[in-house]
Amino acid sequence: MTITRRFWISLIFSLPMLANMILMPFGWMLPGGNWTQLVLTTVIMLVSARPFWQSAWASFTKHHSNMDTLVAIGTVTAYVYSIYAMATNQAVFFESAAFVTTFVLLGQVFEERMRNNASNAVEKLADLQAKDAEVMRDGKLVNIPLSEVVVGDIVRVKPGQKIAVDGTITEGSSTIDESMVTGESMPVEKKIGDKVIGSTINSNGTFMFKAEKVGDDTMLSQIVELVKKAQNSHAPIQNLTDKVSDVFVPTVLILAIVTFMVWYVFLGASVASSLIFAVSVVVIACPCALGLATPTALMVGTGRSAKMGILIKNGEVLEAVNDVKTVVFDKTGTITVGKPEVTDIIGDEKSVLTLATGLEQSSEHPLASAIVKKAEKDNISIPKVSQFKAIEGKGVEALVDGQEAFVGNDKLLSNVSIDESMKQQVIKLQEEAKTVVFVGVKEKIIGLIAIQDAPKDTSKEAIADLKARGLNTVMLTGDNERVAKAIASQVGIDSVIADVLPGDKADHVKSLQENGKVAFVGDGINDAPALTVADVGIAMGSGTDIAIESGGIVLVKNDLRDVDRALALSKKTFNRIKLNLFWAFIYNVLGIPVAAGLFFGIGLSLSPELAGLAMAFSSLSVVTSSMLLNKAKIKPERSKTRLISE
Known part of the structure; x- marks a missing residue:
């Protein structure tokens, strides 16, 4: 049974007892008196409060205690004592067990709704996916369901349509609204060779792209999965909270027993009055807010960052x-x-570029790609290469048309001669923030290639x-x-x-x-x-x-x-966790003495039902504090032309 349904059952069966409390001074009594209260409270205990008992018992069998332990002990004590009091013609307080259950569930309902709001913000991303795609099949464009798109398909996207999956543009250009995935509010210009993201919206151009990631491999699917994992994870500080709860619950139970003994044995209060103080201590101390402090802030913070x-x-x-x-x-x-380009070639340009291209065509290094692109642009024919060998962090070497040749950085120069004028060229290029690649045959440098990545x-x-x-x-x-x-x-x-x-x-x-x-x-x-x-x-x-x-x-x-923004949001989220923990601890520290009757002499006390209400609002305050992370100021992202405020 859901928490919401348990809450409504508890509320509906508690309302007659609430009416009885309010109208009793005016002479109205609940029909059936204590028997009616017994029936109403029994339904609440068996239906709405049962999960508290089950959770408390499961923890007890593992020699632990949790937040539900205090709720279970408080409500069961009030319920069982009221049955005893009813049998011996004494005052009962069934309403305390009923109202405590109702108010605890009220706090959990608020918590669940706010958790859902935090999760739904991310889940809504999944609903942004296109439902179908226009794909080239057998030389014709046909509409197919999104689930049938496979890697390698050529997909057409018209203005205003959603992009079906992740891929690379092969024909045409456009501007694309990627805000739903990246948070970037300004449309992004895309042309042939640029990546596109599934579920983003094409603005004004028609283009074709090759599908590269589909289904669960798309960026959108991965974002949703990552955020789900983050929201269900634990910060290490949560371990401290768990350890505190293990000590806190037994301590509270001892304080409740001491409270009862002091009032009954030393102050001469009745069993009923002493028990009310003891139950109030148990209920007010329930560290629900403590348990919510970390996960709610974590959910909101990671959801906003996404x-x-x-x-x-x-x-x-x-x-x-x-x-x-x-x-x-x-x-x-x-x-x-990350897109380096060749800017200078020192030596015989054609010979140097031909030799370098032959060696670098098999390398995946970004600098190698720059050399190959330059060769393609200049229509350089690629020579025959054999015995290719990559030297980590230094370069490559191989036989080019039967000659020993190499291309790499200065770490390859230990046994290689280089004339003084070329050394000066190297220094000049490097001071211009250009990376210098040395091209050599046997043990002699024949040229330099300068590459710059701005x-x-x-x-x-x-x-x-x-x-x-x-x-x-x-x-x-x-x-x-x-x-x-x-x-x-x-x-x-x-x-x-x-x-x-x-x-x-x-x-x-x-x-x-x-x-x-x-x-x-x-x-x-x-x-x-x-x-x-x-x-x-x-x-x-x-x-x-x-x-x-x-x-x-x-x-x-x-x-x-976004490095700065990531650090800023992470710090704000963690600081909110610490703030939540502080207020949760302060609430318990201040609430227990009041509930124990320490200030009863000046007219300040808490009944179990009011303690339950206070505890519910404590949980609500912590969750609200976490939700305020959505309003926390993070340095806004700037575009080249204007400031974009969140």
Whole structure:
């Protein structure tokens, strides 16, 4: 039975007893008197309160106690005593057991509704999917259901239509509204070769694209799944809450017994009055608010971040972000655009480019792609290559038309001669923030290829935001130190660690962790170990699948400014958890003395039913506090032309 249905049953059967309490001073009595109250309360106890008993008993059998333990003991004590009092012609308080159950369930109903609101914000994304797609089949365009689209299909999208699945444009261009997935409110221009995201809306052009990810593999499906996992995860601080609850519940039960004994034995109160004080202590102390403090804030925070295009995978990340001292960045594809281009060729241009292309055509490195694209543009024929060998972090070597040849960085030059004039050329190019690739035959350099990967337009602003937050910024790259420092100078990075082999990035992150917690931002396959080792791994959304899997935070929009926004929202969420815990503890600390009758002499006391109502509103206040995270100010995202406020 749902919590809502249990609440309505409890409320309906409690209302006659409420009317009895209100109208008794005016001479109206509930027909049937105590017998009617017994029947009404019994229904409530058997239907609405039963899950409390079951949960409490399950915890007891495992030698633990939980929040339901206090509710179960409080209601059962009131119910059983009232039956005894009824049999001995004494005052009963069936209404206390009934009202406590009703008010506890009221708090849980509010909690459930607000949980659903937080979850529905993400679930609604799944409903944005297109229902069908216009696909090329047997040379004709036909409409088919979305479930029948497969990888490799060519799909046509007209203006105003939703894009069915993820893919790459093969024909045409358009502007696309991606706000429902990335949070980016400005339409994005797309042309041949650009990626498109399923469920986003095509604005004004007609284009064709090749389906690359379908079903559960689409970005939208992965976002929904990641946020679900995050909302169901636990922050490490939750472990403290669980430990406190284990100690807190037995302590409260002892206090309730002491309260009863003091009132009955030492102060001479009746059994009924003493029991009321004891039950009030049990009910007011129920740490429901304590249990809600962490999960509700976690759900709201991760849900809001998803709307902003920032995926926070779990509660551990939220807690780790709070103490981050240093943010480390990969260079290529993270700080820079990730699309390097050949800018200069030193030596015989055709010979140098021909030899380099023959070697690099089998490499997946971004610099190799730049060389191959240049060769294609210049219609360079590719020579025959054999015995190809990649040298990690250095370059490649092979036999080209029978000659020993190599292409790579300066780490390959230990036994290679290079004339002085070419050395000066290298220095000049590197100071211009260009990466220099050495091209050689046997043991002689025959030419240089300069390749430049410009910083993203947003990188400088993103670094400035992080430095304003008091964080240390570091660039960690395999590129030449001179080039790395030139890029770092352009964007404002504090320090540079260059000439790092791919397998050594994680070791450098570990070294930096000796001075405090470290966040690492990267996008490539070689960044995965560093993303895993870092206290907070932040993966760019355009990066490789393994990098995204390794990161604790994923920036869907591939915008470096979202690093600051991710850290800001994570900190606000974690601080809200701490605020919730503080108020939950304060509530119990202040409520127990009042419920125990410590201030009875000045007319301040709580009956069990009022204690139950106060407890319900305590839970409601914590959930409301968490929901206010949706209104918390996070630095708004800027576009190139205007400020976009959330």
